[in-house]
Amino acid sequence: MPFKIVFSGFLLLCLSFLPVFGQEESVSRSVDSLLISNGDKTPADTVPSMPRTSLEASIQRTQEASFKIGRVNQILRKELDTTDIALLIPQADRFIQTVESRLDNPESKINLRYINALLNWRETIGEKINNEDKNISSRIQELALVKQKLDSIRQDDNIRGQLRDTTLLPEYQQSLRTLRTNLELADSTLNAQRLSVARFQSRVANLNIRIKEIDERLHSEKRILERALFSKETNYIWEPREFFNTERLIDVFRDSLRFNLIILGGYINNHLGLTAFLIILALLMYRWASSNLRKIRSEKEFATIIMARIRYLPKHPFLTSLLFVLAIAPLLFTNPPVSFFIFILILTVSISGILLRLRIGKRGMRVWLLLYGLFVISSASNLYWEVAYQERWHLLLFNLAGVLLGLKLIRLQKMEKEYIPEYVHILAKIYISFCSISILANILGRFSLAKMIGITATLSLLHAISLIIFIIIIKEFIYLQIEVSRKNENEFTSVIDFYDIQKRINSLFSYLAIAIWAYYFFESLTILETLLEGIGEFLSKPRNILNATFTFAQIAVFILVVYISTFLANTVAYFANIKDQQNVNFRNKRLGSSILLIRLAVLTVGFLIAIAASGIPVDKIAIVLGALSVGIGFGLQTIVNNLVSGVILAFERPIQIGDVIQVGSIEGTVREIGIRASKIKNWDGAEVIIPNGDLLAQQLTNWTLSDKQRRVELIIGVSYSADMDLVTRLIQEQLDREEVLKTPPARVYMQAFADSSVNFRVLFWVNDIDIWVILRDQVMRSIWKAFKDNNVEIPFPQRDLHVKSFPGLIKESISKASDIEESEDEDKKINPDKS
Numbered sequence: 001m002p003f004k005i006v007f008s009g010f011l012l013l014c015l016s017f018l019p020v021f022g023q024e025e026s027v028s029r030s031v032d033s034l035l036i037s038n039g040d041k042t043p044a045d046t047v048p049s050m051p052r053t054s055l056e057a058s059i060q061r062t063q064e065a066s067f068k069i070g071r072v073n074q075i076l077r078k079e080l081d082t083t084d085i086a087l088l089i090p091q092a093d094r095f096i097q098t099v100e101s102r103l104d105n106p107e108s109k110i111n112l113r114y115i116n117a118l119l120n121w122r123e124t125i126g127e128k129i130n131n132e133d134k135n136i137s138s139r140i141q142e143l144a145l146v147k148q149k150l151d152s153i154r155q156d157d158n159i160r161g162q163l164r165d166t167t168l169l170p171e172y173q174q175s176l177r178t179l180r181t182n183l184e185l186a187d188s189t190l191n192a193q194r195l196s197v198a199r200f201q202s203r204v205a206n207l208n209i210r211i212k213e214i215d216e217r218l219h220s221e222k223r224i225l226e227r228a229l230f231s232k233e234t235n236y237i238w239e240p241r242e243f244f245n246t247e248r249l250i251d252v253f254r255d256s257l258r259f260n261l262i263i264l265g266g267y268i269n270n271h272l273g274l275t276a277f278l279i280i281l282a283l284l285m286y287r288w289a290s291s292n293l294r295k296i297r298s299e300k301e302f303a304t305i306i307m308a309r310i311r312y313l314p315k316h317p318f319l320t321s322l323l324f325v326l327a328i329a330p331l332l333f334t335n336p337p338v339s340f341f342i343f344i345l346i347l348t349v350s351i352s353g354i355l356l357r358l359r360i361g362k363r364g365m366r367v368w369l370l371l372y373g374l375f376v377i378s379s380a381s382n383l384y385w386e387v388a389y390q391e392r393w394h395l396l397l398f399n400l401a402g403v404l405l406g407l408k409l410i411r412l413q414k415m416e417k418e419y420i421p422e423y424v425h426i427l428a429k430i431y432i433s434f435c436s437i438s439i440l441a442n443i444l445g446r447f448s449l450a451k452m453i454g455i456t457a458t459l460s461l462l463h464a465i466s467l468i469i470f471i472i473i474i475k476e477f478i479y480l481q482i483e484v485s486r487k488n489e490n491e492f493t494s495v496i497d498f499y500d501i502q503k504r505i506n507s508l509f510s511y512l513a514i515a516i517w518a519y520y521f522f523e524s525l526t527i528l529e530t531l532l533e534g535i536g537e538f539l540s541k542p543r544n545i546l547n548a549t550f551t552f553a554q555i556a557v558f559i560l561v562v563y564i565s566t567f568l569a570n571t572v573a574y575f576a577n578i579k580d581q582q583n584v585n586f587r588n589k590r591l592g593s594s595i596l597l598i599r600l601a602v603l604t605v606g607f608l609i610a611i612a613a614s615g616i617p618v619d620k621i622a623i624v625l626g627a628l629s630v631g632i633g634f635g636l637q638t639i640v641n642n643l644v645s646g647v648i649l650a651f652e653r654p655i656q657i658g659d660v661i662q663v664g665s666i667e668g669t670v671r672e673i674g675i676r677a678s679k680i681k682n683w684d685g686a687e688v689i690i691p692n693g694d695l696l697a698q699q700l701t702n703w704t705l706s707d708k709q710r711r712v713e714l715i716i717g718v719s720y721s722a723d724m725d726l727v728t729r730l731i732q733e734q735l736d737r738e739e740v741l742k743t744p745p746a747r748v749y750m751q752a753f754a755d756s757s758v759n760f761r762v763l764f765w766v767n768d769i770d771i772w773v774i775l776r777d778q779v780m781r782s783i784w785k786a787f788k789d790n791n792v793e794i795p796f797p798q799r800d801l802h803v804k805s806f807p808g809l810i811k812e813s814i815s816k817a818s819d820i821e822e823s824e825d826e827d828k829k830i831n832p833d834k835s
Contacts, residue, residue, distance in 0.1 A: 062175055065153045069182045072146050076189045080139045085132050085200055092125050092207050099214050103221065112225045112448065112526050113338055113382065119218050120337045121263055124270060126211055129204060136201050143194050150187055232445040256383045260339035267340055271333060278325050278332070285321035289313055289477065292484045306483050310476040312355050312469070320473045323351045327470040327516060341523060342379050345463060349375060352466040364412055364420060370405055371462060374398055378458040381451070382524075396442050399435045399454045406432035421468065431461040456524040463520050467513040474509050508567055558614040565606020569599040595657070596650040596673050638693070642676045645692035649673060655695070655702055660769055662701040663690060703769050709741065710769040712776050716783065717757030719793040724750065724758065727792055731762055734782040739775050741765040756797045
């Protein structure tokens with residue numbers, strides 16, 4: 001019975017849901033009777049195929065489609081910028097035609113330098129074409145996305161639908177017509193732009209193919225010329241000539257000059273931003289130098305001494321600024337052509353010649369002018385794009401002249417050592433060697449090799465001399481800034497500090513100058529690219545030690561960054577010490593022990609940057625540190641203790657550079673707080689190195705921790721017969737002087753009754769510990785003089801001797817010297833043998 005009741009209830013519940021399901025199905029199959037599709041049949045007896053969306057949803061989707069078309073039109077209005085492409089394509093065509101005509105001409109013998117210039121030019125044009133190709137590809141992707149959006153709008157049923165009664169909602173009808181019109185216009189604009197972009201894409205692709213072919217031909221020709229560089233090109237010099245004068249040298253020079261000017265102009269035009277930056281940098285340096293010179297002349301009392309130490313800046317601040325910028329310019333430009341090198345080098349050497357007039361005498365200037373003439377001729381000959389055997393005898397003559405000038409430069413350096421640095425004779429010997437090799441190669445028919453070596457020798461010699469001046473200019477800039485930073489007009493760098501600054505700066509910038517010179521040198525020999533590729537391959541080749549893999553490039557980068565950070569840390573500490581010397585009387589203005597924190601921070605950051613830049617895995621660093629921890633546990637406790645003690649000294653600052661301290665029996669002035677140990681200069685002038693751990697472990701007395709005051713103590717003894725009140729008054733009068741502090745006041749105490757004197761204890765304070773010895777001497781002298789004028793006796797030690805008896809001796813009867821003489825005479829009479 002209960003089962004029947006439950007089953008009947010469940011059946012009634014299921015039947016109650018049937019109307020609901022039927023209603024939902026009828027609703028889902030219903031349509032909006034206001035809309036009709038353009039493709040539907042409209043007779044009354046037919047049932048049209050109606051869209052399933054409502055009128056409200058159709059209006060909303062129409063509005064969304066209008067917004068999409070608006071965004072599409074914004075994209076289409078930003079057409080592809082074809083200005084650069086339109087200029088680049090004719091330029092690339094001319095380049096390709098020029099190279100092909102030169103390579104296809106059997107009578108034209110292109111030299112290696114011209115091949116390198118063409119490769120540089122090709123690389124520049126290739127980069128431009130690749131950039132334009134990327135822009136075209138990006139535009140093609142944008143247009144493809146636009147096409148997808150337009151296709152999605154066109155396929156929407158709402159675009160094809162309309163109202164059954166066209167008199168209803170005219171605004172909606174108009175928006176549909178406008179939407180269809182805009183869709184067609186956008187589609188036609190899209191197609192036009194797709195065709196235009198496709199045309200440029202095909203032309204750029206064609207240029208890329210042709211440039212790659214030219215690149216392969218140029219590299220093939222370069223390899224041929226490099227292999228033939230050491231082989232015989234023409235006859236020996238004593239044999240009949242094997243070449244014909246196809247062109248005059250003046251014509252070759254004119255054509256080469258025109259070609260190189262085109263390359264130079266195009267290269268500078270492509271780097272206008274960097275060129276403008278260097279010009280602005282030169283102007284800023286000129287303004288900085290002029291301002292510092294003006295401040296020194298107007299504010300410094302010893303301006304004459306300061307100006308005597310610098311040679312170039314006071315006379316030519318603009319030329320020195322320009323020379324600095326020109327010296328570093330080639331390192332900032334990418335793939336510069338040989339014409340750019342020559343242009344920069346001519347400006348650099350010309351400015352150097354003007355500056356050298358301030359240093360060398362008339363004989364030295366004559367040698368320089370002769371070398372400068374060879375330099376100009378070599379620079380012009382270096383621009384030839386064809387092998388001109390006609391200049392063979394000219395080259396031989398110039399190399400002989402270079403040998404003679406090199407010998408003369410060596411003799412001149414020995415005669416005028418005060419004007420010409422001693423390392424100039426080394427440059428001269430190298431120059432003579434290169435000229436001699438060039439002469440030998442020329443005689444043996446290796447003309448291209450002879451020309452390359454001879455021109456490189458002349459260019460490198462004058463470039464090296466220019467870079468020497470470049471280093472001197474940098475040192476002058478830095479020294480000038482140091483002097484300007486000194487606030488006191490009576491202060492200036494001592495001679496020792498001046499040469500110390502020069503020595504510290506010289507090492508780093510000498511390496512920079514060597515790098516710049518080597519860059520020019522190997523580029524002139526046309527082996528820079530090959531050398532860099534070889535070095536790069538050697539450095540990047542993986543090496544294995546046990547299970548560790550590394551490259552020499554990682555090690556080189558790590559060492560370089562660590563070296564630079566060490567140099568910066570030491571230099572910052574050095575100049576901070578100089579700054580502290582200016583504030584020696586103001587302890588709160590000195591960096592003092594904080595210099596150690598600065599050094600540690602620079603070294604730590606440099607070490608981390610070295611790890612990141614070198615790409616050394618951190619897990620391997622952890623292994624090394626783990627190994628070091630074992631070493632620390634066994635044998636490096638003392639070093640770590642001193643290192644940690646140095647950090648504690650830097651944070652707690654119990655001592656600073658310039659403080660007068662006493663550690664055990666050592667007393668002196670703190671000169672340096674290092675990472676492991678500190679330096680103290682004692683009163684004898686010796687520098688005592690004390691580990692930082694000892695400074696914390698031993699009792700440390702700092703006389704200048706809070707101020708530089710010091711108490712002076714004197715013990716003065718007077719005789720017992722002196723008037724003690726007078727003595728006190730005389731001592732007090734001598735302490736009434738300006739150098740003795742009034743607070744705390746000077747005190748005179750009667751100290752003790754000694755054996756020979758009554759001792760007074762004199763206490764007074766001086767403001768500066770540096771003068772306490774001098775002031776003590778003055779006070780003691782004045783006290784002695786006052787005692788003497790007032791008859792106050794300063795007794796020396798005395799003892800009273802009381803003799804009572806001498807046991808064991810006979811009774812003495814001699815009391816005077818005459819009695820002794822009489823006794824001796826009587827003894828001689830009794831015993832004559834004793835005489």
